[in-house]
Structures are given as structure tokens and as C-alpha cells.
Amino acid sequence: MGKISVEELSKHNTVDDAWIVINGTVWDVTKFAPTHPGGSEIIHEYLGGDASNAYNEVHGPSVAEKHLDASENKGRLDESTVTDEWRSKQADQHEGSTPLPEEGRPPLDAIINLHDFEEAAKRTHSRKTWAFQMTAANDCFTRDANADFYKRIWFRPRVMVGVKNATTQATVLGQKFKLPIFSSPAALAKLSHPEGELAMARGLAASGSTIIACANASYSFAEIAGALPANHPIFYQLYMNKDRSISENLIKEVSKNPNLKAITVTADLPVVGKREDDERVKIEATYKASKNMQSQNVKRDNKGSGLARATGSFIDPDLKWEDITWLKSITDVPIFVKGIQCAADARKALDYGCAGIYISNHGGRAVDTAQPSILTLLEIQANCPEVLEQMEVFIDGGIRRGTDVLKAICLGASAVCLGRPFLYAxxxxxxxxxxxxxxxxxxxxxxxxxxxxxxxxxxxxxxxNTSELDPYVYRGDTHPWARKIVRRNLQTRPLKSKL
Known part of the structure; x- marks a missing residue:
């Protein structure tokens, strides 16, 4: 395979003939770009140029080779043809998410709670990274209520019972963990640290926990699983792709891992919500407004250009309960439904043979004013406690203290999951x-x-003592007093005769 000169590379700068450089390798992305999970526009910003900085910011080194066919590898960039002017042009096109100086980050031993990690991230993350990680849908009411509702549940302690020897150990799906706290499947951890999900997986495993590997992770599932000790359990999160064959191949691939304990199918995000902080920074914080005139011909999403929308463009909005039956036909790995937000859907998950449910409103990043996750758990307790007895139950959203974890466990959760706190940490x-x-x-x-x-x-x-929240808990699947209004044929103003 020969070397490609800068002059030759620059000729392939149209959507119908698209070459880019990634870490010295020239790839023909003409066929791949329209199917890119992050949308084609991102790739089209770099046609005929070097996309390495933008790629490395969010992806591990093996992702390109995994998703591109070997025939699309055109060779290595001929470094002898690279000029300072060309390099300067490539650097100018990419406006990255460079973190603020490390001196702004407090020493780790000064961090004494999870709120401190958040404050450290706020001070040191780039504007783009902070917006992507902390933002939620619309006015962020659900994000904030997730945490607030835990504060409205009170303990009723028992005393003089002998508590000298306590353990946080828990068993989930037959596997013992040092504590029932896992990572939520959070995307693009490489924005926080060069090792991203690899560092997160190692840290969780060393602490007696594990990671729920995200479909939108910076590293592949194989790389994340490979970062864990031998035989260590792992979970996987799936977004259903519009192209079901891609999802099928992915499920079959990850199912080969004997340590995979469950696949969580995300159902609460059929489309990407409106995350305004992310939109304000816009995808141009990573992928600067194009200087390639060809990309101006690419249809843009009028809903916005935030990083969340770009990375979620492949998600299938037509996901249905029947797809659980299909998933179970192609894998023997237990299936969870992630995004349960009412008792009725918890019951459906049980009826469809799921091994577990994952109560979540996507950290307030799906529909704003969806009820807080802990309220959903209370609703399930009130309406169908048998679900809690027959399935594993994960919950996330607003959990920042050990007391929050304990409240969720008291109400029937098997384990809790943390998203933003681990991204900050x-x-x-x-x-x-x-x-x-x-x-x-x-x-x-x-x-x-x-x-x-x-x-x-x-x-x-x-x-x-849940009395503050009890009035908010629905009994039954319908509204307690309002009914759906179906309007009858109403009279309209009669037309005047022209006679």
C-alpha cells in the first residue's frame, strides 16, 4: 500500500469522493459518512484534510479500523509532502475542547464528596465538555428534581441494635459486588480524560464494582472489557440502530463475552432531547464551521447542532416492545429495559420476559418535567411490587450521597447507577x-x-418516611380524575348563501 501525498488527498474533498486522514492513515469515508453514528456533517468538515484531532478527542485509536472496511484504507499520508502551511490550515479548522490548566484542579485528597468532583470539573473542563456532560433537556427541571426528591425522603432510624460490623456487599444477577453502585452508561468519557472509559472501568473494578459500557463510548466494548481483570463482570448498554442489522451484529459480538451479565436496551431516548447549553456551544466547539464548501450542500438538522444531537442521530425512534422478543431470539444474555418511567411499563417489561428494569429519565436529558426517578420507584411499589420481586431493578438520576443509595435500596432497587459523578471523577x-x-x-x-x-x-x-412524596404517587395507570377529551362534531358558523 503506497503513500498518499497532501496534493492527492486534497483532491478527494467532496461528499461523493471523500477522503480524510486519521492519525496518519488516509481513509475513503464516502460510503461510511452517511451511516456515521455522529452524523455525516462532522466528517464532511474535514474532507480532503486531517480529522485526527477531532477524532482523538472523542474516540479510541481502534474505532476507525473497526467501522471502516480494509478496502477503504488508501494508505499512509506521505509526511514528506506535509508543509507548515498545510498543518496550520488543519489546526485552524479544528477548535478543540482543550481543558483548562491543571493548576485549576484541586488535589484529589481535597475532594471529600461527589459535589466536589462536580465543582472541579466545572473549573477545569472545556466549555464544550462541561455543557455536554452537565446539560439536560429544556429548563432542566427533571434533572434538578431527580436530586431534590431524594432530599424529601426522611429516615426513621432504629437504635441499640448493634451495628459494629456492617457490609455494603450486594448480589446482582448472581454476581457478588462490594457495593451495589455501578456506572450509568455515559457517552464519550474521553472528553474528561484521555483514557476515558478504560480508566473508569479499571477504577470501578478495583473498587468492587463494574461499568455499564455505553454504545456511544469513546472506546469499543472489547477495549473496555479488556481493561477489566480476567473474569470480571460487565454490562452493556444498547441504543437500537435505525439499521437493525447493525444492532444485530453488535449484539451477537458483545454476547460472545462470557463475562457480560446483561444488556440494557435504552428506551427513554427515541429521539435526542433539546439540550440548550449543549446547543449554545454547538458542535462547532469541536468541529468548527466548515471551510470546505462541499459540506454546505449537506442537509443540516434544524433542531440544533449540539454534540448530543450529533452523536444520537443513528437512534431508531421506532423501537417497540416486540423488539424485546427479537433481541431475546438472538442472544441468551439477560435483557434489561433502560428508561422505565411508570409502573405500567415496569409491568410490561416483566410480561415480555426481561431480567430487569432500569428506572431512568436519562438524567433529565430526555423529556423535561418527566417525573423524578425515585418517584417512579415509589409508583412501582404502590402499583406492582411483584415486579420488584421478580426482576433486578437499577435506578439512576440525582444520586449524589450514600444516603440516596440507601433510600433507593430500601424502596426495592437492586443497585443504583451514577453517570455525571463518574464522568467528573x-x-x-x-x-x-x-x-x-x-x-x-x-x-x-x-x-x-x-x-x-x-x-x-x-x-x-x-x-x-416518604409522606412528603406520597401525594405525588399515582395509583393505577390512568389519571385519578381527568379523562381524555374526544371532541364531538362541533357546529361551525354556517356559510352565507351567495343567492
Whole structure:
């Protein structure tokens, strides 16, 4: 395979003849660009040029080779033809998400709770990265209510019961973990740290937990699983692709891993929500407004150009419950439905044979004013507690303290998942993730002892006072008093005769 000169590369700069450079390798992305999970526009910004900086910011080194056919590898860029002027032009086209100076980051031993990690990220993340990670849909009411509703549940401690020896150990799907706290499947962790999900996976495993690998991760599932110790359990999160053959091949591939404990199918994001902070920064914070006139002919999404919309463009909005049956026909890995937001859907997941449910409103990033996750768990308790008895139950959204974890466990959750806190913590690499886990593990253990239990299987709703939230809990699947209005044929103003 020969070398490609800059002059030759620059000739292939149209959507019908599209070449780009990624880390020295020239790829023909003509066929791939329209199917790119992040949308074709991102790729079209770099036609006939070098996309390495933009690629490396969010992807691991093997992603290109995984998704592009070997026949699309045109060879290596001939470095002898690269001029300073050409390099300057490529650098000018890419406006990256360079973090702020490290001196702005407090030392890890100064971090004493998960809120401190958030504050550190706010001070050191680039504007684009911060907007992508912290933003939520519209006015962020659901994001904020997720956390607020935990504060409105009160403990009813038991005393003088002997709590000297307490353990946070839990068993999920037959697997023992040091604590029932996993990572939510959060995308593009490489924005926080060069090792992204690899550092996160190592930190969680070292702490007796594990990662739910995201379909939109910076690294492939194989790379993330490879970062874990031998035989360590892992979970995988799936977004259903508009091209079902892609999802099918992906499921079959990840199912080959004997340590995969479950696949969580995300259902709460059929389309990407409006995340205004992300939209304001816009995708140009990573992919600057194109200087390639060809990309001006590409149809743009009028809904906005934030990073979230770009990376979610492949998601199939036509996902249905029947697809669970199809998924179960192509894998023997247990299936969870992620994004349960009412008791009726929890019951449906059980009826369709799911091994578990994952209560989530996508951290408030789906539809704004969706009810807080902990309220959904209360609704399931009130309407179909048998679901909690027959399936594993994960929950995320607003969990920042060990007390939050304990409240969810008392109400029937098997485990809780943290998204943003681990994205913030991994800014410190593996060590940061380990520190974050230890903080919340210690808080959980302390809270357990304070309310009079020494193991999580002793947790129960009687240890809580939920009276502030009880009026919000729906009983039944319909509105308690309002009914759907179907208007009858109403009279309209009669037309005047022309006679």
C-alpha cells in the first residue's frame, strides 16, 4: 500500500469522493459518512484534510479500523509532502475542547464528596465538555428534581441494635459486588480524560464494582472489557440502530463475552432531547464551521447542532416492545429495559420476559418535567411490587450521597447507577474513580449503621418516611380524575348563501 501525498488527498474533498486522514492513515469515508453514528456533517468538515484531532478527542485509536472496511484504507499520508502551511490550515479548522490548566484542579485528597468532583470539573473542563456532560433537556427541571426528591425522603432510624460490623456487599444477577453502585452508561468519557472509559472501568473494578459500557463510548466494548481483570463482570448498554442489522451484529459480538451479565436496551431516548447549553456551544466547539464548501450542500438538522444531537442521530425512534422478543431470539444474555418511567411499563417489561428494569429519565436529558426517578420507584411499589420481586431493578438520576443509595435500596432497587459523578471523577483518571467510589461507599456504610442495619438485605421501606412524596404517587395507570377529551362534531358558523 503506497503513500498518499497532501496534493492527492486534497483532491478527494467532496461528499461523493471523500477522503480524510486519521492519525496518519488516509481513509475513503464516502460510503461510511452517511451511516456515521455522529452524523455525516462532522466528517464532511474535514474532507480532503486531517480529522485526527477531532477524532482523538472523542474516540479510541481502534474505532476507525473497526467501522471502516480494509478496502477503504488508501494508505499512509506521505509526511514528506506535509508543509507548515498545510498543518496550520488543519489546526485552524479544528477548535478543540482543550481543558483548562491543571493548576485549576484541586488535589484529589481535597475532594471529600461527589459535589466536589462536580465543582472541579466545572473549573477545569472545556466549555464544550462541561455543557455536554452537565446539560439536560429544556429548563432542566427533571434533572434538578431527580436530586431534590431524594432530599424529601426522611429516615426513621432504629437504635441499640448493634451495628459494629456492617457490609455494603450486594448480589446482582448472581454476581457478588462490594457495593451495589455501578456506572450509568455515559457517552464519550474521553472528553474528561484521555483514557476515558478504560480508566473508569479499571477504577470501578478495583473498587468492587463494574461499568455499564455505553454504545456511544469513546472506546469499543472489547477495549473496555479488556481493561477489566480476567473474569470480571460487565454490562452493556444498547441504543437500537435505525439499521437493525447493525444492532444485530453488535449484539451477537458483545454476547460472545462470557463475562457480560446483561444488556440494557435504552428506551427513554427515541429521539435526542433539546439540550440548550449543549446547543449554545454547538458542535462547532469541536468541529468548527466548515471551510470546505462541499459540506454546505449537506442537509443540516434544524433542531440544533449540539454534540448530543450529533452523536444520537443513528437512534431508531421506532423501537417497540416486540423488539424485546427479537433481541431475546438472538442472544441468551439477560435483557434489561433502560428508561422505565411508570409502573405500567415496569409491568410490561416483566410480561415480555426481561431480567430487569432500569428506572431512568436519562438524567433529565430526555423529556423535561418527566417525573423524578425515585418517584417512579415509589409508583412501582404502590402499583406492582411483584415486579420488584421478580426482576433486578437499577435506578439512576440525582444520586449524589450514600444516603440516596440507601433510600433507593430500601424502596426495592437492586443497585443504583451514577453517570455525571463518574464522568467528573474520571477527570483524575482511574485514581479519581476509585476515590469517588470509596467516598460514596463510606457514606453508604455510615448511613446503614446510623439507621440500624448492617447489611443491605435488611433495608426495607419502614426505615423511611416518604409522606412528603406520597401525594405525588399515582395509583393505577390512568389519571385519578381527568379523562381524555374526544371532541364531538362541533357546529361551525354556517356559510352565507351567495343567492
Amino acid at each position: 474520571v477527570g483524575y483518571g482511574q485514581e479519581g474513580v476509585e476515590h469517588a467510589v470509596e467516598i460514596i461507599r463510606d457514606e453508604l456504610e455510615t448511613a446503614m449503621q446510623m439507621i440500624g442495619i448492617t447489611s443491605l438485605d435488611q433495608a426495607h421501606p419502614g426505615l423511611l
